[in-house]
Amino acid sequence: MQLVINGKPSSLEHVHTLAELVAQLRLDGRIAVEINAEIVPHSRFASHLLHEGDVIEVVQAVGGG
Amino acid sequence: MTDNLVIDGKTYQSRLLVGTGKYKDMEQTRAAIEASGAQIVTVALRRTNLGQKAGEPNLLDYISPQRFTLLPNTAGCYDVETAVRTCRLGRELLGGAALVKLEVLGDEKTLFPDVPETLKAAEILIAEGFKVMVYTNDDPIMARRFEQMGCVAVMPLAAPIGSGLGIRNPYNIRTIVENAGVPILVDAGVGTASDAAIAMELGCDGVLMNTAIAEARNPVLMASAMRKAIEAGREAFLAGRMPRRAYASASSPIDGTFFS
Numbered sequence: 001m002q003l004v005i006n007g008k009p010s011s012l013e014h015v016h017t018l019a020e021l022v023a024q025l026r027l028d029g030r031i032a033v034e035i036n037a038e039i040v041p042h043s044r045f046a047s048h049l050l051h052e053g054d055v056i057e058v059v060q061a062v063g064g065g
Numbered sequence: 066m067t068d069n070l071v072i073d074g075k076t077y078q079s080r081l082l083v084g085t086g087k088y089k090d091m092e093q094t095r096a097a098i099e100a101s102g103a104q105i106v107t108v109a110l111r112r113t114n115l116g117q118k119a120g121e122p123n124l125l126d127y128i129s130p131q132r133f134t135l136l137p138n139t140a141g142c143y144d145v146e147t148a149v150r151t152c153r154l155g156r157e158l159l160g161g162a163a164l165v166k167l168e169v170l171g172d173e174k175t176l177f178p179d180v181p182e183t184l185k186a187a188e189i190l191i192a193e194g195f196k197v198m199v200y201t202n203d204d205p206i207m208a209r210r211f212e213q214m215g216c217v218a219v220m221p222l223a224a225p226i227g228s229g230l231g232i233r234n235p236y237n238i239r240t241i242v243e244n245a246g247v248p249i250l251v252d253a254g255v256g257t258a259s260d261a262a263i264a265m266e267l268g269c270d271g272v273l274m275n276t277a278i279a280e281a282r283n284p285v286l287m288a289s290a291m292r293k294a295i296e297a298g299r300e301a302f303l304a305g306r307m308p309r310r311a312y313a314s315a316s317s318p319i320d321g322t323f324f325s
Contacts, residue, residue: 006112030125031113032158039153057112059154061124063094064109064140065084065226065253065275 004055019045021056031060068303070271072248073164073196073217075134077104080265081295082136082250084275085124088284095127097278101288107136107166107273110154135159136198138166139186143179145169148186152195164217165190168200176226180207184214191215200252203237205244212247219247220273223264224254227276231260235267242268258287258294265298266306
């Protein structure tokens with residue numbers, strides 16, 4: 001499946017849900033995720049199905065003022 | 066004497082709010098925030114590094130969300146949509162915490178707020194249940210507008226973000242404070258401890274700063290200085306300063322001198 005993750009086109013196999021993507025990318029749980037500019041709550045990671053061409057943003061807290 | 070800062074119904078003993086940007090490393094960030102005594106700490110939201118930097122330290126390992134009130138900011142946002150999306154991401158990241166620092170910037174040179182866009186973003190966020198602490202100009206009329214629309218704190222700038230120029234318009238800050246029914250915090254522009262003390266002497270409820278601490282030669286020591294300046298300025302405000310006079314007024318008795 002072709003996705004755009006944090007601005008980079010990515011091709012991923014065997015990934016159907018957002019939870020599977022998070023696991024495959026070995027992401028820390030302290031993230032927030034937006035797909036096609038809509039928030040996906042942590043509670044829906046397991047049920048949220050990914051679609052071809054989805055634009056995914058994964059963010060975390062960093063230093064800022 | 067109990068003299069606490071209350072924001073959105075939550076009580077804080079410290080009136081100093083600090084950012085977490087521009088530090089040398091996470092350990093210095095942690096040490097400076099510890100020395101500052103701050104209880105509200107701002108963070109930015111940025112893309113997670115995917116792949117190549119797995120296992121790099123996470124800010125939240127150093128600044129515990131259990132111990133501090135984390136305030137996600139919208140730094141770097143120049144339009145309503147990105148600011149609103151950033152706040153939604155922040156709320157999700159922090160497990161539903163609705164307190165956000167809203168800033169919608171006008172241009173990169175000044176980082177001055179784009180106030181009409183900030184108003185639009187604040188309206189959307191408040192309707193979505195966010196508790197908005199808003200960065201704005203030192204304009205008393207706009208400060209009042211933000212209060213009336215439901216922002217939980219109004220945060221006028223002292224000077225441009227990161228400039229360290231101090232309070233450029235103390236009369237406006239005082240007017241904003243006099244008119245306000247929500248906490249007024251100076252956000253941005255403080256350069257050193259005396260600037261923070263002046264903000265508090267003007268009656269501000271608190272000061273939010275980042276660069277003044279992080280870019281000091283010794284950030285941890287400056288954080289400690291800022292903590293004291295905020296406390297000293299607050300006490301001076303509450304104590305009520307003496308009137309200014311054009312000429313001297315002797316402190317020792319004028320009667321009873323042994324020379325005549």
